[in-house]
Structures are given as structure tokens and as C-alpha cells.
Amino acid sequence: MGTENTSINEKMAAERQKFIDNQPTDDEMGEKIISHLKEIYDPELPVNIYDLGLVYNIDVWTDEVSMMKKAKITMTLTSATCSFAQVIIDLVKSIASRQEGLEDIDVEIVFDPPWGQDSMTDDAKLAMGLL
Numbered sequence: 001m002g003t004e005n006t007s008i009n010e011k012m013a014a015e016r017q018k019f020i021d022n023q024p025t026d027d028e029m030g031e032k033i034i035s036h037l038k039e040i041y042d043p044e045l046p047v048n049i050y051d052l053g054l055v056y057n058i059d060v061w062t063d064e065v066s067m068m069k070k071a072k073i074t075m076t077l078t079s080a081t082c083s084f085a086q087v088i089i090d091l092v093k094s095i096a097s098r099q100e101g102l103e104d105i106d107v108e109i110v111f112d113p114p115w116g117q118d119s120m121t122d123d124a125k126l127a128m129g130l131l
Contacts, residue, residue, distance in 0.1 A: 023068075026060040026061060033060070034050060036095040036098065037092065040088065040091045042078060046127050047120070049092075054076055056076065059073075066103055071104070072105070072106045072107075076113075076114070078115055080111055092107050
């Protein structure tokens, strides 16, 4: 009976490793998250939130229990009184439901440093007629 358990444990370990090997790296998942962020537009502006410079940081790591990716996105809004704040936050959090291998996204909203037009990519400035 002891060898049966060893065999089962070996098979489980091999399946676990296969699962881990098929998961994207943290950096690859970060790139996938950026792709999703570029699909979320500020409802008041013709530019996505990533190119607007609203995203300050994306941390991605592997959860030790589930072996799935988790992320924390630190971002801001164009203003503290943005009427679409919760909509934007919910859209960012919902990336986890659309991205395979991503278990959860925590969103931290900060207002320091404050957002400004200098945070925008050149593409965003062009879209808004600032270039």
C-alpha cells in the first residue's frame, strides 16, 4: 500500500509541475494585463487608461497555494472627483475573470503623485490633440 501512495504522490507532483510549467511567467502575465488595460477607456476621454498614464505600477506574483497568478495594480484617476471611478476600478478588477491563469487583481487608487498630462504616452497626447 505504501508504494501506491508514493505512486499517487509522484503523479500529483508531476501534474502540479506540468501545471506550473504551462503558466505564464510573472512578466508575461504583466504584459497580458497591460493588453487588457489598453482596452479600458476613460468614459470621458478617447484614450485608454494605460496610455493616459493612470497606471503607476503592476505587481504580479504566483500564489503559493493555488499556483495561480495574482496582481496588484497601483493607479490613479484623472481627478479625485471622477464620477466613473468605481466603473473604472471594477473594469480593472474584472480582468482576472477574462485572463486565464490570473486568479485575482487588487486595485489600489492613489492620488500622490497626482495625474497630469505629462503622464500620457505620445499616442494618447496625439489622440487628444495635444501634439
